[in-house]
Amino acid sequence: MHCILHLIRKGELEPAIRWTQKNYASIHSDVTDQESISDIQSSMKEDDLSRSTGDSGTRLPMASVRSSLANQLRELEFKLHRLQFIAYLQQRRLSEALAYARQHLSRFQRSQSKEIQQLMACFAFASRISQSPYASLFTSALCDDVMQSFRRCFWALLNLSDESPLYSVVACGTIALPHLIRATRLLAARESWSQCDELPVEIDLGKKYKYHSIFVCPVSREQSTESNPPYLLPCGHVLCKETVNRLPRGNARFKCPYCPSEQQVAACRQIHF
Ligand SMILES: [Zn+2]
Known part of the structure; x- marks a missing residue:
């Protein structure tokens, strides 16, 4: 099951669907539903933001999910609109960018005022964005950030972490293994501790893998x-x-x-x- 979820998280839907078809008929339909997120992510990569912002009203209607995770989703919604606005600026479609900002960004004025000010200032540098103080807004990093927020929101709505537990387990094991081998050698004389609730040695896995206090x-x-x-x-x-x-x-x-x-x-x- 974790392997299937891992494949879905990685966007490998074909093998996940085949696997469930063969072995987990009961969840097969749930897995095929995951095609939505994969499709939307592909659209985002191809700069077709209308689907992810819900303009087409087909795949991810934001209004229907606004009640839960409201802040996270609102931020994602803003980021998606910002991406579309920037796309217009990059294509030098200034009047369309302005109209888009009026229609979609104005309602974020209170929560995202600093970001909106930056976007409006971009108009002053429209002909030489790459030399402007806002050049960082026009890199692929912004799109990657939106994709990550999108994935996080999607999995949070399902009450799941956006990072694959299978990946986390393997990553933690990879970090811990050298320490465990060393500890095994040092503790070889003592009785076996492989069945203990806790390890007899403390292993620092770094901040990323600290899940609770x-x-x-x-x-x-x-x-x-x-x-x-x-x-x-x-x-x-x-x-x-x-x-x-x-x-x-x-x-x-x-x-x-x-x-x-x-x-x-x-x-x-x-x-x-
Ligand atoms: Zn006391």
Whole structure:
């Protein structure tokens, strides 16, 4: 299943459709629906923005999805209109660019005022855009940025990450493998840790692969786990469950290790990061 989703994310619809046809008949129709995003992305590459902005009203009518992910989609909508506006400027179709801006960009005036000011200033440099301070707006980077926003919105609407989990797993494994091999050699004498919940060594995967915060108990210095989660004390300090259970030493009350207030074990609450 993850292989199929990976293929769809990469825009490889033909093999994904063939695969589902053979093995997953129940989701075959869902996969063929994904042709929409692929078609729209192709249109964007070919500078036909009318489909992605919903002007044709056929594939991605923005109005129908505005209620959810409103801000993200609104930004994407603005970026798509900006791309069309820039296309008119590049073709020196200035009056059409102005008419397009009036029709489509004016309603973004409050949220995207700085960007709109930049676009309007481009008129002053229409004959020599490449030497203007706004030359960066006329590169393919802007289109790539729109494509990325488009993909992110599409997958967010399906409650899925825009990056393939299969790719993330392989990438994390590739980063971690040399560290794991080294750790295996060093820990060879100890008992097997391949079945443990956590690795006995910390491996830095970089910012990109940090998906959630971790909590380290300031008393026991241990990282929280499912069986030893963080607990919020009524005073606002946070300790791990084992520490909260250990500190009272048989009493119902105990003193917070970080402030003078007295705490009741029953009043402590588990929290989730
Ligand atoms: Zn406290």
